[in-house]
Amino acid sequence: MQKSTNPFLLINCFWLLVLVSCSSVSKNYTPKELDQTKIEVPYFANSKNDYVYKTNISVYGHEMSGIFIAKKINYTTHRVVFTTEFGNKLLDFEISENDFKIHSIVSELDRKILINTLKEDFRLLLKQDFKIEQAFENENFIIYKSADGNQDNYLFLTKKESKLEKIIRASHTKEKITITFTSENDSFAQKVVILHQNIKLKIELNYFKSE
Amino acid sequence: MRTKLFLFFFILIGLNVSAQEQKMTEAEISTFKQQVNVVSKKIKTLSTDFVQYKHLDFLSKDIETSGKMYFKEPALLSWQYKKPYNYSIVFKNGKILINDEGKKSAVDIGNSKIFARINKLIVGSVSGNMFDDAAFTISYFKLKGKNLAKFIPKEATLKKYIKQIELTFDKEDASVVQVKLLESSEDYTRIVLKNKVINAKIDESVFTN
Numbered sequence: 390m391q392k393s394t395n396p397f398l399l400i401n402c403f404w405l406l407v408l409v410s411c412s413s414v415s416k417n418y419t420p421k422e423l424d425q426t427k428i429e430v431p432y433f434a435n436s437k438n439d440y441v442y443k444t445n446i447s448v449y450g451h452e453m454s455g456i457f458i459a460k461k462i463n464y465t466t467h468r469v470v471f472t473t474e475f476g477n478k479l480l481d482f483e484i485s486e487n488d489f490k491i492h493s494i495v496s497e498l499d500r501k502i503l504i505n506t507l508k509e510d511f512r513l514l515l516k517q518d519f520k521i522e523q524a525f526e527n528e529n530f531i532i533y534k535s536a537d538g539n540q541d542n543y544l545f546l547t548k549k550e551s552k553l554e555k556i557i558r559a560s561h562t563k564e565k566i567t568i569t570f571t572s573e574n575d576s577f578a579q580k581v582v583i584l585h586q587n588i589k590l591k592i593e594l595n596y597f598k599s600e
Numbered sequence: 601m602r603t604k605l606f607l608f609f610f611i612l613i614g615l616n617v618s619a620q621e622q623k624m625t626e627a628e629i630s631t632f633k634q635q636v637n638v639v640s641k642k643i644k645t646l647s648t649d650f651v652q653y654k655h656l657d658f659l660s661k662d663i664e665t666s667g668k669m670y671f672k673e674p675a676l677l678s679w680q681y682k683k684p685y686n687y688s689i690v691f692k693n694g695k696i697l698i699n700d701e702g703k704k705s706a707v708d709i710g711n712s713k714i715f716a717r718i719n720k721l722i723v724g725s726v727s728g729n730m731f732d733d734a735a736f737t738i739s740y741f742k743l744k745g746k747n748l749a750k751f752i753p754k755e756a757t758l759k760k761y762i763k764q765i766e767l768t769f770d771k772e773d774a775s776v777v778q779v780k781l782l783e784s785s786e787d788y789t790r791i792v793l794k795n796k797v798i799n800a801k802i803d804e805s806v807f808t809n
Contacts, residue, residue, distance in 0.1 A: 598684055
């Protein structure tokens with residue numbers, strides 16, 4: 390009898406573990422009543438703006454720099470270009486929720502794993518609205534949870550100004566990507582940092598004004 | 601990886617399109633080339649201000665950056681972006697030295713043939729002495745107060761990144777006033793050179809990054 394219950398105990402323990410770790414991001418926060426079902430992100434949403442940032446990329450100890458350029462070209466799609474400081478294009482693509490089209494890429498960057506990583510990062514960065522299922526809070530933020538396939542996105546809005554400061558993308562067990570925004574007003578980000586937790590990749594964007 | 605990325609830029613510098621281009625005659629080409637060669641041969645040092653305009657067709661305006669460029673014979677070269685950010689790159693003794701807002705790095709490129717080639721291309725672009733380069737098909741035009749040389753790469757590898765380089769020369773002093781690099785028919789980088797100073801003493805510190 391003792392023997393036959395053991396496997397069940399094990400399975401139960403396993404599920405307990407899964408359930409506990411399930412809320413890897415939200416576990417530190419207090420559940421809150423949902424006050425909105427959709428959040429719009431303003432930072433790259435104005436089709437009149439050219440979004441031009443100096444960018445520094447650190448990947449497994451290697452440093453790269455250049456210019457990141459993004460522009461909303463229609464209701465669903467952004468055009469994104471990376472160039473060196475000297476202006477030559479390294480990567481040029483169009484991205485929307487469902488589509489991804491490369492216009493040009495230098496052979497050194499033409500690696501499937503790299504392209505897929507950048508695609509996930511920039512789809513999240515440029516995503517214009519998030520459907521919200523759950524809300525949490527802590528001292529300074531209201532945290533909104535949005536399901537995205539088999540992952541979840543958590544949006545951190547300040548209680549004070551309702552300004553989006555952070556997005557965490559996580560699987561059920563661990564955090565994967567953190568995007569932080571530094572914004573003086575709530576429509577535009579001066580600085581953006583995309584940090585990966587599972588690989589050593591950090592992308593930093595600093596807005597610059599052309600003269 | 602960084603090295604290679606940089607190389608790309610360097611492979612690119614310049615092109616110019618104008619409404620009133622007129623093809624030079626053989627005699628005019630010969631006179632023009634000779635004039636430029638005389639001027640560029642005299643160059644021991646060169647410093648110039650530059651403004652770079654990156655044109656991407658989908659943007660509402662060009663991305664403008666600016667700074668100073670220094671060259672010293674035989675192969676010291678420094679590009680310094682000052683606005684809107686500080687970023688400089690020095691070519692020195694087979695090395696590329698980068699200073700990105702104070703963050704320094706160096707890339708050893710050794711005796712790389714491609715480096716030698718790129719260096720030649722940049723120096724050639726700025727001094728104008730690129731006419732002997734067999735890697736390009738060159739054509740010559742006259743404009744109002746200016747001369748224009750168009751360089752089309754012959755090699756497929758270079759062609760992938762540069763459709764055409766255009767150097768615009770002042771008609772009076774035969775010096776390069778604009779370098780334009782066409783990536784495609786819509787997208788290009790245009791660098792305007794001004795306040796050029798030839799053979800003045802250049803402080804060595806501009807080549808230490």
